[in-house]
Amino acid sequence: MSAALIVVALTLVAIGGATVVFTTDPARQAVTLSVFGLLLTLLFFVLQAPDVALSQLVVGAALVPLMVMLTVRKINQRSR
């Protein structure tokens, strides 16, 4: 059962990572990165590492995408 869960979580992380890489627009990439962060959280949780999962959730799914979005906004503002 838990082995199946790990395989499912790993597959989701692989799909999520590929999606982030193949998203070309950085503003959209921030969103896919956030979803990828959630999938990684799921993987860490399945691997019985709740402390790491919590760190990943707050940093990978919330903090970093917000910084990316703000940076993209600033760059677009400059080029306009």
Add this chain to the structure above:
Amino acid sequence: MNRRARLSVFGLGAAGLAVLFALALAGMPDFGTSDHPYRDLAVPAAVAHDTANVVSSVNFDQRALDTLGEEVILLSAVVGATALLRPTPHETQRPPAPGGRVLDGTILMAYLLLPLTTLIGLDVVVHGHLTPGGGFQGGVVLATALHLLYLAGRYESLARLRPLDWYVWVEGSSAASFAGIGLVGLGLGSGFLANVAPHGSFQNLLSAGTVPILNVVTGGAVAGGAVVLLAQFLNQALGTTPQAAQKSAG
């Protein structure tokens, strides 16, 4: 160096890495076995200091020096980002333009979740030595809670709720207190960052000695650091205009 030479250098490096990586993987213990030499040492050490959350014990007791290093890394990252992102003479500060329309549902959710998230952040920090979590995770949750105000479209109220100087002081003094608590251990003759406080009773709020104290201090440092860091990004994205853009507009 032409493309061919670059590719061959890359190929050489990639092949070397692949060989070393394969050797390292071959030498690793099997996935999912119960053979964990480090766990066998870490768990009794955590229980000896009455720390229920072994991960917290590793982070703030057994390897507290590493966490101090991480805290200094965060501090330097915040200082570096603040120095890089400060408005230059070529940019003008302007009051942020009132944002577009925000959905009523988003505003409601943001206001509902603000107190809830703050509470969860405090809970994660305070119970770091008992349940999963700790100063780092809780600190970031606290910082994110504050930024729900930005989601609600109220950048002004975020700016008002965020006297930045305070967060700068919280960040700096918390990081310094971490080192200070370490020096107390040194002064008492037990060694730098040794767990010198009374251990209390296992699985109680007052247990694990210095671990909860260091958790709270780390929570302050991380929350302050994340708020200061995000404030620089927000200020750059919303509060400053490059001169060039203004000229072309006017």
